[in-house]
Structure formats: structure tokens, C-alpha cells
Amino acid sequence: MEKKNEVFGKRLKELRDRKGLSQEKMSEALGISRARYSHYENNHVEPDIELIRKIANYHKVDSDYILGITDIPSREENAEIEKILNDPQTELMFNDWKNMSEEERKEAIEMIKYIKFKNKRGD
Amino acid sequence: MEKKNEVFGKRLKELRDRKGLSQEKMSEALGISRARYSHYENNHVEPDIELIRKIANYHKVDSDYILGITDIPSREENAEIEKILNDPQTELMFNDWKNMSEEERKEAIEMIKYIKFKNKRGD
DNA sequence: TAACTAAGAAATTCTTAGCCC
DNA sequence: GGGCTAAGAATTTCTTAGTTA
Numbered sequence: 173m174e175k176k177n178e179v180f181g182k183r184l185k186e187l188r189d190r191k192g193l194s195q196e197k198m199s200e201a202l203g204i205s206r207a208r209y210s211h212y213e214n215n216h217v218e219p220d221i222e223l224i225r226k227i228a229n230y231h232k233v234d235s236d237y238i239l240g241i242t243d244i245p246s247r248e249e250n251a252e253i254e255k256i257l258n259d260p261q262t263e264l265m266f267n268d269w270k271n272m273s274e275e276e277r278k279e280a281i282e283m284i285k286y287i288k289f290k291n292k293r294g295d
Numbered sequence: 296m297e298k299k300n301e302v303f304g305k306r307l308k309e310l311r312d313r314k315g316l317s318q319e320k321m322s323e324a325l326g327i328s329r330a331r332y333s334h335y336e337n338n339h340v341e342p343d344i345e346l347i348r349k350i351a352n353y354h355k356v357d358s359d360y361i362l363g364i365t366d367i368p369s370r371e372e373n374a375e376i377e378k379i380l381n382d383p384q385t386e387l388m389f390n391d392w393k394n395m396s397e398e399e400r401k402e403a404i405e406m407i408k409y410i411k412f413k414n415k416r417g418d
Numbered sequence: 419t420a421a422c423t424a425a426g427a428a429a430t431t432c433t434t435a436g437c438c439c
Numbered sequence: 440g441g442g443c444t445a446a447g448a449a450t451t452t453c454t455t456a457g458t459t460a
Contacts, residue, residue: 216422229364241352247357262400265407269385284391284395334443337444339431343451
């Protein structure tokens, strides 16, 4: 059967697998038939906007991810990261980190691990 | 004519108005007919995924906004941050960094500066 | 059990042409 | 110009039933 070269179906399957659900369970959750859901995963057909919304909501990911516009499942996470990066110290650290070699980075990671380890022990 | 109670059309019109374009110009930009574009704004029909992508890309907004999932036009992803964080080592480092205290971070920054200094001198 | 698909029915979309302001 | 829509053609989607593994 014909398959469009779409990322949409891949995403559906990937998100479903992540939850360990069968197509049956997924179709129930979305309120559609088993066959219909299968068509989506195999890129035989495309859903309407309402179902795209339901899918995004169910998996708690951005529609941009489902539609293959981005490879980041959710920008919410990214927003959190941005917040962390707004911390002055973190910014400082990142300025150095940016232009470090792989070797230097390895070294730095070791040091960081050591610092954490040391403090946990209360030295 | 029948109108679905959709936010999709509203968004299309709003984004077009923001640019001060006619439906004609918009339809040309998207590579579709004038009537077809009008149907979209009036919620008579819904586009396929490919066209949703084109619209989001043209207006530089998230598909989540166009589909009415969010009211925030764009979550303004920081492309630079994404790129940096995709590096495996950086990810590793960041996992530790996240849950470090201010004191620990200070210490880490000193260490990083030292590592860089040391290497510059060729020791 | 789980997933896929052929075939046809059902529904939606798209075009053309024309209308209104 | 700028936007809307009726009507029918064209296309797509959805269901049923059955197949495959």
C-alpha cells in the first residue's frame, strides 16, 4: 500500500512505544477505531486539526513535534533550560564551556563530579 | 455557509493582517488558489499537514499557535542553546550542574578557569 | 493477540465561476 | 480590488472485513 514519506506516522509510533501501548489502547484513548489509528501510523492518511490536538495533548508534546516541524518533543522543557541558563553563574560557566576542547571538557566533568562527591561526604 | 467553531481561521486572518497582506498575496505565497485560502480563513475546510507546516513557517510561529493549542505565537526557541545542549559531553555536564549549590558552582567555575589557564600555558 | 490493508462507502476538500461590497 | 460562497468534481478519509505474523 502506498506510503507517504511523512514523519507524522513515525512520531505517532514512537510516542506510543514510549508508553508501551498497543494500537488498540491508543485508538481507544483517542476515541477512534483501531484501523483508523493504524492508517495514521503508516502515513496512509492524515488526521484533522482536532485529532492533532488530541494526540499532542495525550502525549504532552508540542504539535510542532508531531508534525515534524521540530525534533524537540516539547519546548516547555526548553523554557526550563533557558531559565536555568539565565542564572548569572551558569552564564559565566557557559562562556568558558563554549570554547573548550573535548579534552578540557572531560577534565571539567571529572572535576565537577569530584566537587559534588566531596560535598556529599561533608569534607 | 456553514462555519466550524474553529480558532484556526482566526489565526490565519490575524497573522495575515499583521503583515498587511491580501488573501491573494497570501495564497500566492502558499502556492494555493485564492478561494482555497478563503475557505481556510472561514473555517470551511482544514489543510493537510504539509500546508500547516508551510503556514507556520511563513509566519514564523509555532504550529501550536495556529492550531489553537496555545495562545503564545512562538515559544522563541533558542537555537544556539539547543545546539550546545545536543553535545553529549555538555549534556553530561549539565546534568550535574543542574542540582549543584551556589557554592559548588563557584568552585566549579574556578576549576574550569584553571583548566583553561593551564592548557593555554601548555603545561 | 497485535498490526496491517483491500475495497468501497462516506466525508471532506478543491476548483470554477460568479456574486457582493 | 478584495473577499465570499454555491455547486459539483476530485480527492481523501474511514469503516468493514479479512489477512498476516
